[in-house]
Amino acid sequence: MTDTFLSDLRAALGSAHVITDPERLLAVTRESRGRWQGEALALLRPGSTEEVAACVKICAAHGVAITPQGGNTGLVGGGVPFGGVVLSLARLNRIREIDPLNSTLTVEAGCTLAEVQTAAAEAGRLFPLSLASEGSCTIGGNLSTNAGGTAVLRYGNTRELTLGIEAVLPDGQILNALSALRKDNTGYALKDLLIGAEGTLGIITACVVKLFPAPLSRATAFAGLKTPEAALATFDILRRRAGEHLVAFEYLERFGIEIVTTHLPGARDPLSEPHPAYALIELTSADPEADLDARLEEALGEAMEEGLVDDAVLASSESQRTALWSLRENMSEMQKHEGASIKHDISVPVSRVAEFITRGKALCEALLPGLRPCPFGHFGDGNLHFNLTRPKDMSDAAFLALYPQFNQRVHDLTAEMNGSISAEHGIGIAKRDELPRYKDPVALQLCATLKRALDPQNIMNPGKVLQL
Structure with missing residues (x-):
């Protein structure tokens, strides 16, 4: 049966894209931090949505599990296979369409987040999703996990940034819901079933995402505080003072700053004295004349008068801004050294x-x-x-x-x-095993009902999210 199964896949994809070499499989069966080591019969590398559908139909016919995988940067083991095949979206990496007037971008799931950001920037627009792993994570993986990132405060999670999707369902049918509409009330919002489902209900192959005006003014500050309570009160001042210009308010503590400045070459503490807590704050505007530095200084001045902020520095150049953000973006990676x-x-x-x-x-x-x-x-x-x-x-x-x-x-x-x-x-x-302790049982029951209805063979990323 295995020989027939692999032969069918090779006929659909070509032998070069059905990989069974153990050394090459090792890279896609191990979690990026080494926390989980899975196993797979083969790695499939389809080059189009139609080829993804062909793979899924073959797997469904043989009852073989499929683990969809993007950049393999996840942190909860969602892309680790335990049997079956790994289906990589890496070759589905085309920018299909950019519509600046509609402020939308249609892109395939295998594009890295950085490539999506670049495509938007080249059209004079902004795609605001931003993660530390944006150079290697893929937009399909971002949708599958409903990624957040540093700009959720202003722009929302990935779900809020997505207008439509194309996906292959567990029986191999292609769902064409690549809508670029802001308003569409023609039935259930099917895209929202697959966004955040971690590949358990189908494989997202393409999406239409929202674009925004590119920021032409920016102000960034790094503030030292005594407590998280002071940081929260400072956030409230910034939210009232800056309104929609407030894009990021990131919280850090002294131990985290020490980790980064100790282990990251070139990193340094931007303040003259250590503080128990810190806030990294950023305002942006599409107005090139907006004086965001003044607005940020005023808000921080109010926080200082109220005894919330002890010290702060504003970035006066793009290199200084990059250095401030580097403290935050490298924190997870630098923790490994401790x-x-x-x-x-x-x-x-x-x-x-x-x-x-x-x-x-x-x-x-x-x-x-x-x-x-x-x-x-x-x-x-x-x-x-x-x-x-x-x-x-x-x-x-x-x-x-x-x-x-x-x-x-x-x-x-x-x-x-x-x-x-x-x-x-x-x-x-x-x-997965903790979820029943914390999630409403009726909600869990409904999730299981949806899974069984769409994937009755339980071949789509089995064992993830729900234990069926």
Whole structure:
């Protein structure tokens, strides 16, 4: 049966795009951080939506599982195969259409996020989704996980940035919902079923995304504060003072800054004295005459008068702005130099994000004295990466063995605050078994009903999100 199955795939794709070499499979069966190691019979590399559909039909006929994969940059194991085949979207990498007047871009799923951003910029527009992994993550993966990033505060998650999709369903049918319309009330919003579904309901092959006016004015500041509560109050001042110009308000703590300045060549602390907490703030405008520096200075001045901000620096050049953002964008990567981390991607109401940091750190430090918490994230939309670095004198293995205890403390607190245990990374396999503890049982039942209706053989990324 395996020989027949592979022969059918080679007939559909060509032998060069049905890869069974163990060395090449290793790169697509291992999670990027090495947390999970899967296995696969073959790697499929279709070059068009029609070829994706042909692969899915063959897999459905043989009852073989399919794990769709983009840049393999996910953090919850959603792209790790456990049997079956890996279907890579890498060759579906065309920009199909740019419509500047409609402010839309139609792009295939295998384009990297950076390529989408560049295509928008070349048309004089902005695609605002921005992630640290944008050079390697793909837009299809971004849709499959409903990625967030640093600009959600102003522009929304990937779902809000998407008007239409094209997808291959578990039976091989092609769903053509590549609408470029802002208003379309002709039935159910089918695109929203697949966005955020992590490839469990179908394979997104292309999408229509919104574009925005390119920013022609920008102001960026880095502020030192005493507490997360002061950061939250400062955010409120910025939100009132700057309105829609406020694009980013990123929270960091001293330990995180020390990690980056210690391990990233060329990185330095932009303030003269250390502070317990920091905020990275950015305003933008499509008006080239907008005096955003003045607006940002006024807001920070008010925060200083109220005793919230102790010190701040404004970027006076693009290189200074890049250096400030580098402190935030490299934080996850630099954490690796300090040993194992236990990472959480939670969200709570914005009004409670400071309380979460204070209480969450206390709960976790009580479990393990010497723990080095490293919370950071998107304060303006309530999304925190509540990361925990092992004590200096503890082994990685001993620390990671405590993952379940830390997860329960952090996630129970999240639930108490009416939050979510997955803000932007997805569920995958990392949080699959915890989901029933925190999600409404009726909602879970409905999710399972949808999965069984669309994928009765359970061949589409099985074992992810739901345990069926």
